[in-house]
Amino acid sequence: EPFEVVIEVDERPLESNEAGGDIAWDDEGRSIIRVVEAREYRIVELDEFGEHELKLRSNSPNFAIFAFTFGINTQGA
Numbered sequence: 001e002p003f004e005v006v007i008e009v010d011e012r013p014l015e016s017n018e019a020g021g022d023i024a025w026d027d028e029g030r031s032i033i034r035v036v037e038a039r040e041y042r043i044v045e046l047d048e049f050g051e052h053e054l055k056l057r058s059n060s061p062n063f064a065i066f067a068f069t070f071g072i073n074t075q076g077a
Helices: none
Strands: 001-010 030-033 054-057
Touching: none
Parallel strands: none
Antiparallel strands: 001 030, 001 054
């Protein structure tokens, strides 16, 4: 059953220039992903390297994280 996951970086919703391709925004301005199938979701794409806190939360009993993938784009945007 589909559900939503709220995504925050540094205690705030993602801005459009930080959001991965699977991010949407709800009526309250929260950055979310709508999980409709088991697959990799593109969540965050930050322009600069730095230390950040990423939070993912959902009230669905089906919410689980199995892997994180990190990368660096050394070629530019």
